[in-house]
Amino acid sequence: xxxxxxxxxxxxxxxxxxxxxxxxxxxxxxxxxxxxxxxxxxxxxxxxxxxxxxxxxxxxxxxxxxxxxxxxxxxxxxxxxxxxxxxxxxxxxxxxxx
Amino acid sequence: xxxxxxxxxxxxxxxxxxxxxxxxxxxxxxxxxxxxxxxxxxxxxxxxxxxxxxxxxxxxxxxxxxxxxxxxxxxxxxxxxxxxxxxxxxxxxxxxxxxxxxxxxxxxxxxxxxxxxxxxxxxxxxxxxxxxxxxxxxxxxxxxxxxxxxxxxxxxxxxxxxxxxxxxxxxxxxxxxxxxxxxxxxxxxxxxxxxxxxxxxxxxxxxxxxxxxxxxxxxxxxxxxxxxxxxxxxxxxxxxxxxxxxxxxxxxxxxxxxxxxxxxxxxxxxxxxxxxxxxxxxxxxxxxxxxxxxxxxxxxxxxxxxxxxxxxxxxxxxxxxxxxxxxxxxxxxxxxxxxxxxxxxxxxxxxxxxxxxxxxxxxxxxxxxxx
Numbered sequence: 001x002x003x004x005x006x007x008x009x010x011x012x013x014x015x016x017x018x019x020x021x022x023x024x025x026x027x028x029x030x031x032x033x034x035x036x037x038x039x040x041x042x043x044x045x046x047x048x049x050x051x052x053x054x055x056x057x058x059x060x061x062x063x064x065x066x067x068x069x070x071x072x073x074x075x076x077x078x079x080x081x082x083x084x085x086x087x088x089x090x091x092x093x094x095x096x097x098x
Numbered sequence: 099x100x101x102x103x104x105x106x107x108x109x110x111x112x113x114x115x116x117x118x119x120x121x122x123x124x125x126x127x128x129x130x131x132x133x134x135x136x137x138x139x140x141x142x143x144x145x146x147x148x149x150x151x152x153x154x155x156x157x158x159x160x161x162x163x164x165x166x167x168x169x170x171x172x173x174x175x176x177x178x179x180x181x182x183x184x185x186x187x188x189x190x191x192x193x194x195x196x197x198x199x200x201x202x203x204x205x206x207x208x209x210x211x212x213x214x215x216x217x218x219x220x221x222x223x224x225x226x227x228x229x230x231x232x233x234x235x236x237x238x239x240x241x242x243x244x245x246x247x248x249x250x251x252x253x254x255x256x257x258x259x260x261x262x263x264x265x266x267x268x269x270x271x272x273x274x275x276x277x278x279x280x281x282x283x284x285x286x287x288x289x290x291x292x293x294x295x296x297x298x299x300x301x302x303x304x305x306x307x308x309x310x311x312x313x314x315x316x317x318x319x320x321x322x323x324x325x326x327x328x329x330x331x332x333x334x335x336x337x338x339x340x341x342x343x344x345x346x347x348x349x350x351x352x353x354x355x356x357x358x359x360x361x362x363x364x365x366x367x368x369x370x371x372x373x374x375x376x377x378x379x380x381x382x383x384x385x386x387x388x389x390x391x392x393x394x395x396x397x398x399x400x401x402x403x404x405x406x407x408x409x410x411x412x413x414x415x416x417x418x419x420x421x422x423x424x425x426x427x428x429x430x431x432x433x434x435x436x437x438x439x440x441x442x443x444x445x446x447x448x449x450x451x452x453x454x455x456x457x458x459x460x461x462x463x464x465x466x467x468x469x
Contacts, residue, residue, distance in 0.1 A: 007157075007158075008133075009133055009134065009155065009157070009158060010158060012132075013158075013161065013174065043161065043174040043177075045177065045178070046159050046160065046177050046178070047158040047159050047161070048158070051178060051180065052180055057157065057158065057159060059156060059157040060157065060158070093157040093158070094157070096156070096157075
């Protein structure tokens with residue numbers, strides 16, 4: 001089970017105010033987790049990454065295990081603690097603007 | 099008795115204000131979608147309980163919401179705004195080519211006859227259509243692919259398609275306006291387009307006959323006479339008597355002819371409203387006095403409407419989609435400000451009262467007259 005913590009606006013959008021729990025088949029990569037997340041909640045398509053290019057939206061960041069994974073390749077395997085469910089993948093709205 | 103529902107989009111959420119036909123007591127619901135920018139909400143003319151809303155954020159992009167119960171509850175629908183084919187480029191601020199990039203939906207225009215059909219005007223400028231109540235969107239690419247497209251440039255607010263007006267006499271005829279490309283018309287339901295900017299003159303465009311490049315802020319018409327168009331341009335209030343084939347200026351005695359909104363009285367096709375703003379570099383009313391100006395002569399001659407509006411130290415703006423009228427017997431007029439006030443007049447503008455004073459900055463105001 002993969003645990004994902006979403007920012008408040010997206011929690012409200014999917015009406016899920018706790019962690020999201022996902023099953024991910026195969027290697028647990030950023031892309032695989034986001035695919036599973038968007039499959040479960042189609043309204044999130046386009047909110048985290050561009051629906052065409054699949055690039056991360058500029059003000060969306062990914063963290064896990066106290067590490068900024070925002071610039072990691074989408075197909076890099078996430079840390080073991082994320083794969084095992086010991087730690088969540090945090091999706092964070094970057095601090096920007098006022 | 100018929101009632102009124104005012105749909106208010108703000109920088110931090112949406113509000114739904116309702117009253118019966120007396121328009122004396124208002125119920126305000128919201129904020130819906132709190133924290134999101136709500137560029138526009140608009141209800142279907144044939145099913146007033148069907149309302150579409152555009153919510154967006156610099157962080158999380160574009161979401162379209164739909165209500166089927168008059169704004170009491172909402173559900174997200176489709177947000178797949180993908181340009182048709184290879185989008186190509188338009189001009190960037192410095193004149194260099196810049197690829198078309200979707201940013202947000204500025205305006206939603208539900209069909210006059212089918213509640214499941216709705217048009218969306220987007221940034222970077224393009225027109226999209228849904229025929230399934232917002233679930234799926236496809237571009238009417240003939241507009242963006244007009245030969246002038248590579249020469250379109252963004253205005254200060256981005257290169258946005260912000261105005262969509264469908265002719266009630268011929269729904270095949272659609273008018274749109276793009277900042278800062280100008281006005282365009284389709285006579286085949288959006289398949290093909292041509293610019294309709296003859297007679298517009300814009301400072302900074304040396305070619306007086308320039309086909310595109312004009313910063314049109316808003317277009318309005320009266321349903322009984324859809325060949326007559328009224329336009330608030332960046333500077334200049336303009337009028338066309340021939341469905342946009344040509345334009346002439348009707349600014350007359352306005353204290354400033356810069357502004358954003360323009361609208362038409364519900365029952366008097368020659369009564370129009372604007373809110374003059376000081377200038378393109380000073381976005382508040384002249385002399386700090388918030389005045390709606392009304393012309394009962396289709397332009398040229400304007401009277402200030404001030405009763406109930408602040409007449410000193412008022413430094414708000416009224417944005418392009420932030421004025422609307424109701425269709426009750428005595429026409430109501432409504433507008434919202436960047437200071438968070440929503441003003442309403444029950445007497446066609448003679449007097450005003452604030453329905454709310456402390457909302458987030460108002461981006462749009464639409465009105466439904468409901469049974």
